Amino acid sequence: METVKHELKTNGTFFSLVCKKNNYKTEEINVMQNTVNQLLKISTTSKKPGMLLGHIQSGKTRSFLGSVGLGFDNGFDAAIILTKNSNALVKQTFERIEGEFSECIEEDKLAVYNIMKMPVKLRKFELKKKLVIVLKKEKKNMQRLESLLFEMYPDLATQKILFIDDEADFASVAYDNVKDKNIIDLKVIAGQIDGIRARLSDAAYLQVTATPYSLYLQPDDMTVHEHKAFQPKRPAFTELVPVHDKYVGGEMYFDKAKEDGHMASYLYHEIQEEELEILRKSDKRKVKVNYLLTGERYDGIRSALIHFIVGSKIRNIQQEKTNQRLEKYAFIMHTITTKASHQWQEEVMLHMEEQLREAIEKEDPVFDQLVRAAYQDFVRSQMKGIYFPAFDEVLSNVREALIEEELLIEIVNSEQDVDNLLDKSGELKLRTPLNFFIGGQILDRGITIKNLIGFYYGRNPQKFQQDTVLQHSRMYGARPFADIAVTRFYTTKRIYDVMEQMHEFDAELRRAFESGANSGEVTFIQKDIDNTILPCNPNKILLSSVQMLKPGKRMLPTGFQTIAKSYLERQMKKIDKYMEVMKHTAKAVHPKDARCFLIKKEKIQELLAMIYQTYEFEDGYEWDLKTYCAVMNYLSEETDTNRKGYVWIILRQNRNMARIRKSTDRFEDAPDTKQDELKIARNLARVVPALILIRQNGAEEQGWRGGAFYWPVLVTPEETKTTVFAGKGVKER
Template structure:
């Protein structure tokens, strides 16, 4: 883990942090995360272009952690906290209710006030303004305008206070650019409003909270257009939210699921792509809805619904037997964005429910077969638990009762209005009956909590998968009792499952890199080399300088200019001395990464920053370090070095007048690219070219001093860095 500055002493015994710790019983890992984050906020200038990053996993406790950070910040000099939520009433209300519950005692003691910005009174007294204040603000135009008026017009005294802005779901609406018809890049309205507010505050720190940070890491440092300077929200530091062992995420669904004799092994159920096509819209030629329980065309969906009903019934039976109150359970169907598809899917599932009600009386044998198929399916994972497994006849009886007594509810959710009508007092989706089936799309993702989820039928299959979007769709992630997992099933196509598994691997690699202390300012985000998966929407990084690393690609400076001979000759001699100490002749040689970095840094010293094209040496070195350290253990920290001397390479090609961009083939080259391809098996391969003579005069700028290329191995993962 990255070490934290020790010179900053925190008050860990203040009223707010101590009170919340007593109430919630934070784990040691969570305390470390909270305290490190506040230390870094105090130690780093995060008020403008370099906010802090609190990086968690989907439904892993990020809200709980940033509430703890808010409490500790209040004990250490901050007076106001602004919580930016996703621009939906559901998430704003959920956050507001959560904050009210957590800080309830402090509100009663008149030391803290909490307001939804749209309900903020215009007549707060000094008595109230002197208390700690929390504003909950949706990332929406009117909310942000109201916040701006409150801070700078209604209560201008607040601008003199120390303010902490916490941007929850920070990659949503906080960044992004649009290309107009006239090809001019424009900042999206929300991002511009947030930026305007934070730049106008004198004592303001900024913390981003997200599980999908890819677009944020890939932001440029600043953008200027039409005379306006925009400071993108690019992280200055990253603090990882600890992941307790009780958390169920990608490791469970895509790694543990490969191990036989585990509950996870039984969780995935493949569905056919043809079934997803049928569920897009009505088409009697493909599927007759009256055959909904018997047609093989929608067998996975009908089996999924039956598994959910049987699984929910089994869990309720188990709870009753040990004297617990039976829970209500949920199942999500999310395959399409279009409302037309949601309406059709609702029609299909309602028809399924009605058919079940009919066959209770008219075809009990078919119902018995359907229940038995699901019971046998779920029993495989239930038997791996040391728990009571109800007998089939008992389960069958309770399933029939659930059908007869209408314990199954089907709800279509495809608008914010739908979500708002379904919220309970805490801002979560209300489970009204024992078995709740929700059909919808994107409106069900990002922070909307759906309790006791034991079934997820997922089928979003675009041409290109956006990594952040797919992860946010993964509502099956979170804290799940092991007993619920035994009856949980996840349904999707094999193609989508493979994509999600690869996304999990990419996400895990990013987290591991941060955990291992990759804080040199260049963040590597893995990318599918086939372009089936991209990190985020292209609009979010439209203005960014992003480079892709892929197998056998080379990076090299092009069009640079060297300094005058009198200025650089000493450095050139130092480079020659180092290179000669490693290499004799033309044969490639393995050298230590640290030595390669030293050579590259010295090469960069010979460039004239005022002339020619610039070389991003930090990105070059970071790429070399990344490739050299992501190899089998016995090869870590080594790179191949190929040296060629006595070259006289022109800066421009005579034939085209363009910059020379292939030093490995130019001016007597022996096609060292093939050499690099042959030896770069798991390690990058830098080349060093030194010419026979140095020359640079006012009239002649034609000789390349040194060019370096870096070849990734054929097996290297693709990567994006900024």
């Protein structure tokens, strides 16, 4: 965003100090200067805020603290920093600010307060300093702020104040007809913020977040616009926090993970829903503690613990080899918020640790087998050019770590004293070389965790909003690639798919915002009971069932097996015959390739229904054919050309794709070839979609049942607008 700049003082005491401490790059300084310049120039409120938009765990705090320093040098007298409702996050923020501005505090130029621990009576001398007040977005804290500004120290209300709403999402957004207690409370807090802001003579409002979509996409009137799109309620201005070169986010965990051989393709390990249920509540009838090292039902959490220990020791050996300091490492287990569940999970993990020690003492071969399996997994993801230790050296180090009790299994939740949780820098304290944290709400967002190389996630995404699920991704942030090589992420297939959808949702909306695509509009649609497309309320953005439609996107079924060969052959005769008739009735045929032709969408729907009858799906996988067809119908109708209502078919035959990809042991999800049919499909899909139909031979040695079948891949048109489709079960890749 281009801004008419005021003459900012950029060499003042406060800004010079934070610049020196943080060694900001030029692009970061430009963002801070633009932010403060616009806060001085433009009227901002909680309803029309300035926005500092970054990625999760990507350095947003660096940017807003720089903006605070620059603001103090250019006329702001006080900064009021609103955090999420967490004592730990208040402490972390307070410690960070004190550290950044320590010299200014020592020279009596600045005072930093936690609002709930402020002195009863501040003297005039103290009130002449610049002030930073940190408080959480909670009703009593807000009432204390109101009393502070308008009763105890009314002169403060006449000064120039900067409000910073850190991790802003719902706090300033009011939804109608919402029954969730947390959101109702946030509506009350939003009202308190507005009330305080209205009584101040000179205040600016800056929101800092990585998940701003409830802010950007909330419409002004909550009514459907004529063209099925909602005009976003934009902030007064938006500045984008630059992403540093060490940042690891959703692109690594979901996009790069699809590249064969890339270290990211080994990050995700699937766990079973049954295992999550076992770990959610105490049930010693289901959990046989003497079989934790061998029982199949504990395979996921056992693998997680072993991988964490082995990965940490591999990194320590590598650090020792290059004369680096040996780092301590962290793992998070985050499945449910109740205290009883945390205690049960801690009990299970402590039993598992004890059994590992017993296996060492008894020289039980199961210990070597478990360590070797994790070691071999890390061999696959090792980085070229980095020393990788021999198995015996790793085994010896793992054995010693367990005997010497380097592993700490600890519950981290709101019941604990915050002072015991955080270190001097405000980060989660790593007490031992191996820190296995079992957590709840306190890990939801904001708290920084160093050297995190393992994440076991089991929260139910159907019960969350988009913002919350993304913020649970504590594995995002600055991560050395050598750590990524030994990082593993454990969750169910269902949750992984939801998180992948949300990552894509996040990335595509950000891209649309940054590029100005669709003239700032986002289209929201849903499928009604008659399978037709209707506009829908933007609160659909809060559901995990949303699908993002964008240019050139592929959509296809995965995780299926073909039906029995005898039934399959009969069904395929019908399908092949139908295909021949379709080709002869095509509206148009590609001049250079007769295997590409244009067909009415209704005929393709009938074809897809027949193909659907040839599939059987594994647990956790599905192909919602109605939604798939609804998306195809919508895309084929979104044009005013003579191809409206049509779909391109790209036909390929005699393929031999394996059902399971050997490199990752996961279901194949790319039956189409990038340089052949996919390239052609994307060239043809300009105004209407293309459907790639690949006739696989389905050989038994490839994991199928010995009969041919068709595998459809839907490709969205180049002119597709950014669209949020509220439907379920469409597998996107």
